[in-house]
Amino acid sequence: DTEVTQTPKHLVMGMTNKKSLKCEQHMGHRAMYWYKQKAKKPPELMFVYSYEKLSINESVPSRFSPECPNSSLLNLHLHALQPEDSALYLCASSQEGPDTQYFGPGTRLTVL
Amino acid sequence: KNEVEQSPQNLTAQEGEFITINCSYSVGISALHWLQQHPGGGIVSLFMLSSGKKKHGRLIATINIQEKHSSLHITASHPRDSAVYICAVRSGWTGGGADGLTFGKGTHLIIQP
Secondary structure, three states: OOOEEEEOOEEEEOOOOEEEEEEEEOOOOOEEEEEEEOOOOOOEEEEEEEOOEEEEOOOOOOOEEEEEEEOOEEEEEEEOOOHHHOEEEEEEEEOOOOOOOEEOOOEEEEEO | OOOEEEEOOEEEEEOOOOEEEEEEEOOOOOOEEEEEEOOOOOEEEEEEEOOEEEEEOOEEEEEEOOOOEEEEEEOOOOHHHOEEEEEEEEOOOOOOOOOOEEEOOOEEEEEEO
């Protein structure tokens, strides 16, 4: 199984809502990643979990909160988002080190 | 921070043509990735290479570590190759082990029948 799954596929939320994005992999990978991709732009790295230890892109606002309950599961909690946060949110996983990353299909988020 | 530059940004070609996409980066790396993204968002990893050349079907990737340059070639191009092709390198901000990627801006390739 070389699949990374993400739910939901689409999400529309208001600026006062709290929602979560979910990512799951069963490849035994110990590293998982969140990327944000705006339209016609390349993905930008937001967070890295390696052996469930978090590394953060310091430019990511605190309204995005990652969680790694176990090595197969990665969540991204969203709170008080802004319309400019509307984007495709991609999850990926890999083995440790400079290894191939496997991407999920993404969650397309719209903030109203 | 590693800067990744790709060229061309857009490329339209006829079916059957030989395609070359170029990528250069500013800081020495251990590996470079080539990825493909179709409309709708899904990203597929094509190659990860740290030296020399790799081939998979009609796709060939080469890298010159000394010159900090890589190329992706498509032979006998087909309309189904139409996609965005992106090169990426390690972001470098976890300090080792697992590391996210810093992406180039991508090359939007259209192959016309």
